[in-house]
Amino acid sequence: MPNGAQALMKTLVDAGVEVCFSNPGTSEMHFVAALDDEPKMRAVLALFEGVATGAADGYARMADKPAATLLHLGCGLGNGLANLHNARKGKVPIVNIVGDHATYHVPLDAQLQSDIETVARNVSPGFVRTSKATAELGRDTADAIAAARGYPGQVATLILPADVSWGDGGVAAPPPPLPAPKLASADTVQAIAKVLQSGRKVALLLGCRALREPALLASAKLAAKHGIKVLAEVFPTRLERGAGLPTVERIAYLAELAGVQLNGLDDLILVDAKPPVSFFAYPGKASELVPKTCNVHVLAKPDEDVAGSLQAVVDATGAGSTTPVLQPAGRPGRPRGRLTAEKVCKAVGHLLPERAIIVDEAITSGLMLPMMTAGAPRHDLITLTGGAIGQGLPNAIGAAIACPDRPVIALIGDGTAMYTIQALWTMAREHLNVTAIIFNNRSYSVLNVELERVGAERIGDKARSQLDLNGPNLEFARLAQGMGVHGTRADTAEDFVKAFEYALAHPGPHLIEAVVPESLSGAKRAILPHLLRALPKLPAPLARALKRKLAP
Amino acid sequence: MPNGAQALMKTLVDAGVEVCFSNPGTSEMHFVAALDDEPKMRAVLALFEGVATGAADGYARMADKPAATLLHLGCGLGNGLANLHNARKGKVPIVNIVGDHATYHVPLDAQLQSDIETVARNVSPGFVRTSKATAELGRDTADAIAAARGYPGQVATLILPADVSWGDGGVAAPPPPLPAPKLASADTVQAIAKVLQSGRKVALLLGCRALREPALLASAKLAAKHGIKVLAEVFPTRLERGAGLPTVERIAYLAELAGVQLNGLDDLILVDAKPPVSFFAYPGKASELVPKTCNVHVLAKPDEDVAGSLQAVVDATGAGSTTPVLQPAGRPGRPRGRLTAEKVCKAVGHLLPERAIIVDEAITSGLMLPMMTAGAPRHDLITLTGGAIGQGLPNAIGAAIACPDRPVIALIGDGTAMYTIQALWTMAREHLNVTAIIFNNRSYSVLNVELERVGAERIGDKARSQLDLNGPNLEFARLAQGMGVHGTRADTAEDFVKAFEYALAHPGPHLIEAVVPESLSGAKRAILPHLLRALPKLPAPLARALKRKLAP
Known part of the structure; x- marks a missing residue:
């Protein structure tokens, strides 16, 4: 008879949950050992839980079915929380498995003891369950899968005590039925x-x-x-x-x-x-x-x-026979000269391959991306659903694993990239076809805008320094190399195009560090708040024209 | 009259809370702006919240008073949770400030909306308060400071809605009295x-x-x-x-x-x-x-x-006049030959400078550290109180800021280092005198031990691969360089000693990547579980002798 972990594993794969993004610790060792009993389960190791949860999010968005995570206790869940939040806000299904101490160890308040259910409720309001007995673990797993992939999709958290996992007498549960959502009345x-x-x-x-x-x-x-x-x-x-x-x-x-x-x-x-x-x-x-x-x-x-x-x-x-307006094909030209964020977006539009998956977490630097790629070959776009930055690189991992035959292009801001930079290692380890483009403008550019938008008027050096990533300069190509990813750095549009063409022609992963000036120059930034304040009061045609200049 | 943020800032510095480890977002912009009104407040930017919270932890351990954090909403708190957990378990005082949406924005369930209080309760069971009004913010801050630095020390979480922060009519509160703990009866x-x-x-x-x-x-x-x-x-x-x-x-x-x-x-x-x-x-x-x-x-x-x-x-x-046994001075010799974890510890003992602060998060590689440094010049040792790895590098930041005249030596495992590797950037930015020694043994070595200890017997390739950091190899010296930290790599004891001597002689930060074999060889690892099982049954003197061979 299988142990708990083996029954859990079989329940997962029988229901089509075939990838687990993991960052395990001691309490998850029986789950880890059970991986070898299930040839259908692919385990993808992450060096940080936020990478694992963000990868599970990106996977489900593209695979249209959930992956599992494997996190270590409440602290591991904490580290994974931001990207689970993004999944929750995006209504993305995830079977979020969090190992716990053995049930009899919990009351002893050992070093790693914490209240996992409470933390989980924040991202899993619809399903948090601590499995209480080995014999019930299979059924608990099936319930978690059913909850995750329901309508709407959600993060279903299954807490797995070590003794429930290692105990004998596990019973795999049959796959839960797929949801059948109703039509509007x-x-x-x-x-x-x-x-x-x-x-x-x-x-x-x-x-x-x-x-x-x-x-x-x-x-x-x-x-x-x-x-x-x-x-x-x-x-x-x-x-x-x-x-x-x-x-x-x-x-x-x-x-x-x-x-x-x-x-x-x-x-x-x-x-x-x-x-x-x-x-x-x-x-x-x-x-x-x-x-x-x-x-x-x-x-x-x-x-x-x-x-x-x-x-x-x-x-x-009676609109069935109406011809819808479809986007005509069309690409921007090849950018030239000193690199800017806009030229990076132009190059992406110029070269975007067929059936690409774009992960956009470029914040201010990506403003022109939608326009530049509007007529590019058909693609999918994944964005920052919950606003918790650090989603893009992990999402790219999941998307690449869900769609191994499609190129993944991730456009990421510099500040944002550093939240889950460990994702690069997993990309290299799994040989994923991801090209990560990091906009290195050496600032939290969006916050420079926001500082003025919230009316924090008198801005001194100490405040500015909190939004500024200069000193020391981050060198993303080097960071990539340190994690086994092919990394290059581009200062000109020509260099960027060359690096991007190389990346598209060779198996990934690749990282291209695009050194660009701040998306909004000091002068534009100074005008922006006033402009934005004025916008709603302007005549509609003028406001629309300005909007086209400013908006994606 | 000051706004809320300015009153908060004045209350902090008047009570001696003079450092803020921050990772702000839009909702914290008025706090950021208020930094310039308070020359006594030092703001230290982190690229990731776990760095900010771990730095606040390390600071308080060495300064014997709390620092503040500044985190962005529930997701920022989530990212900082693991190191707040370590602080909680170590009874370390932290004034944990978490920005929130404006009070009237909360019910709208915007993208970044989440339940901050619930998450905070996990690490701040004794004090979680959302400040409700600008006029009360100063008093709420004083209460948080009092709670943090009480006996025992704790993480006191103050949630700061944006409109409470930007509102007019802030009133700074006088410093709360210092705690006066009682003697045992x-x-x-x-x-x-x-x-x-x-x-x-x-x-x-x-x-x-x-x-x-x-x-x-x-x-x-x-x-x-x-x-x-x-x-x-x-x-x-x-x-x-x-x-x-x-x-x-x-x-x-x-x-x-x-x-x-x-x-x-x-x-x-x-x-x-x-x-x-x-x-x-x-x-x-x-x-x-x-x-x-x-x-x-x-x-x-x-x-x-x-x-x-x-x-x-x-x-x-009547033990007042008894002479206590004190540790005599004594250092191990200079290590030579191929580098091992033990030789790194030996070199640290051989060279440890006066009044050093050692941060030990080396897990298996640090087994010999206590023995090798026992007779070294007087120093402080900081360890992983809550077991949530990723504490060491951030702790080193805080310790260095609390004690700018003392060298900080942080010994960190490779797996562990990757959880909060962004800490290196803050070390460079703040020119901190930290030498980070990373034991690169290319595995989660402790988990290889634990896998066998928990009795997960049949271990296959997929399971092993979850504990293995090979392919791609992490190159920590390069990662350091990518964040502006002087990084070197040592394969031999001679190279390590040279790099360590250089680091001690020149202003930091430095990172030394110590390439070492797994702390426990395959053979030793195979024997260990049996040995450990047998240990309690052996005659006491034999068990003690074995223990001395095995234990720190």
Whole structure:
């Protein structure tokens, strides 16, 4: 009869959970030993838990099924928390396995004792369970899998005491049924159809699962038929885009710009999305972005079949035969001269290979990326769903493991890259086809903007130094080399293009350090807050024109 | 009138909290701006929150007063959790400041929204407070300081909503009074004196504050007078040791060895310590290490004056004039030949400068460190109090900032170093006199031992690969260079000694990568579990002799 860990492992692989991103310790040794009993389980070691959890997140976004994690006690969970938060906000399924002390060891308050369930609840509000007995572990695992891959997807945390794991008498559980989400009700579909046909100013706001091809196509048909706008949430979990697909306009990160996008709308229809709010609060500004005069409707909630519900609306309004507007193919030219963040984005658009996966955590440096890649070959875009930086490099690991035949291009800010820089080692160890592009502008550029946006006016040297990554300069190519990743550094557009072409032509991983000036020069930065303040008051056409200059 | 952040800052510095280890985001921008209003506040930027919290821990251990942290929302707190856990277990005072969204932004569930209080409770069971109003922020800060530096020291978490921080009408609070811990009661002192005079086999077990010179001297007098043993907890918060100080025998990490240390004791007297338990649970083994026949007494709890209480016992038993046994000066010779972990420890003992601070997170590679440095010049030793690895490099930052005139030597395992490798950048930025020695044995060596100790017998390649850091090899000297730290690599004892001499003679920071074989060879590793199993059954003198071969 198998022990607990073996039953757990079999339950996982039988349900199709075939990758485990791990950072184990002593209490997880029986899980580790059980890896050898399950040829179908791939174990990917990370040097830091935030890498493991972020990789599980990226994997599930691309594989459309969960991976498992393996974390060591409450402290390991703490280290993995930020990227589990991002997964939670992106409604991404993860079977989050956290080892614990043996049940009889817990009351002794040994050095590593902490309250795991409490910490887990923060990222797993829907499913936290400590398995109490070896005989129940298989069933607990199946329940965790079912919870993770439900609608909406979630981080399901299974806490695994060492003695439950090593005990004899494990029983593998059969795979839980796949979820079958419901369509929006006929009444809802009719009501939404009426709004679309009203002739008012209407926008669809698509989130999460609504940003995949079937839902995008249905939305584009509705847009063409009824003259409505299609918006996407600011940070998509996974957005299918590029030549041949419908385009959507992402809500801007800067609340001032988002205000312009939503200005004048009569009706906003939510599809697996929430009413947009500003990322942060700012003194004297409202956090809600939807105009007070705009009616908010819900077509499909995250627990419903969003593509099917959109299709039902298409059928109800007779938009089925409408030709949607699709993005024509087109790439920007080859950039030249001194490297800037914009030229990096241009080079990515110029060279993006077929079926690429773009991981965008470039913060300010990536502002031009959406525009530069709009007409590039069809690709997937993964973004920072929960705002907890340090997601991009780990996400790239998971995406590359989920889709080994697709190139992964990760664009990452310098400050951001340092949160989970250990990811590079796992990329090298697993020979992943990832090209990581690090924008080295030597500052927390976004915070320089935010400092002024929050109205912290009198800014001295000590404050500035908190946002500044100069002294010492980070050398990312060297960091990559120290972890076994091929790393190069580019100061000119020509060098960058050469390095990127090399990376695309040779098996990865690669890291290209793009040395760029701060995305917003001092002068632009000084103007920006005033400009943003003025924006909502400007005549709409002027505001839109300015917005096009400023926004992604 | 100051705003909230300015009142907070003034309250901190007036109470002597003069260093802030920070990793801020948008919601903390007013705190950042307020730095320039307080010349007495030093702000030290970290690239990762675990570095900031670990630095605050190391600082407080050496400064004997708390620093502040500045973390960004719940995710930043999550990233800092592991080292806050270590601080909690070491009873180390930290004023842990976590920025939050503006109070009115919280209900909107924006991207970075999470439940901060819940996560904080794990490491701050004694003090978590969200400041509700600008006028109260000064008082809340004073309360947090008082809680942090109480007896025992603790991590006090103050959650700082952005609008409370930016609001007008802040009022700085006067410094809270310093704590005045009580002595053990006269009855307790008399009872302990009687135990010491009983002629039975008695040991003192010293923890936390009892490992500083006054308590050590009092204990050594009692040892000399009454023929008792003096033990120290396995992972001291801060241990004063070296030539001229009394020695204490640390409880071994391996439960089997600890069992031998405690074997045959009639009475164990706790001084700011708990009854020792094994670090982890092992199948079929008891977790409690104190023999069932041993009486456990408490002289002083963590909320009492431990040195004063020990002195009261000295007075009660007339040991005041007894001459304590002190460690004679003495250093090991210069190591030669192929480098091993033991030779690194030998070189450290051979060269340790006066008044050094040793941070020991070398796990298996540091086994010989205590022996090799026992007679070195007087120094402080900081260890992994909570078992959450990734503490050493951040602790070294804090220790160096607390004691700028003392050299800090941090001995770190390779696996461990990678958890908070970003610490190197802060060391370079702040020009800290730290020499980080990384034992590069290319494995999680301790886990190879643990895998067998937990009885996970059939170990295959996949399991082994989870404990193995080969492929790609980490190159720590290069990683150091990539973050602006002078890094060298040593394969021979001669090279290591040369690099260490250079590091001691030149301003830091330095990193020396010591390339060493796994601390326990395959053969030794295979024997170890059997040996450990046999140990408690062997005749005491033989077990002790073996223990001396195996233990620190």
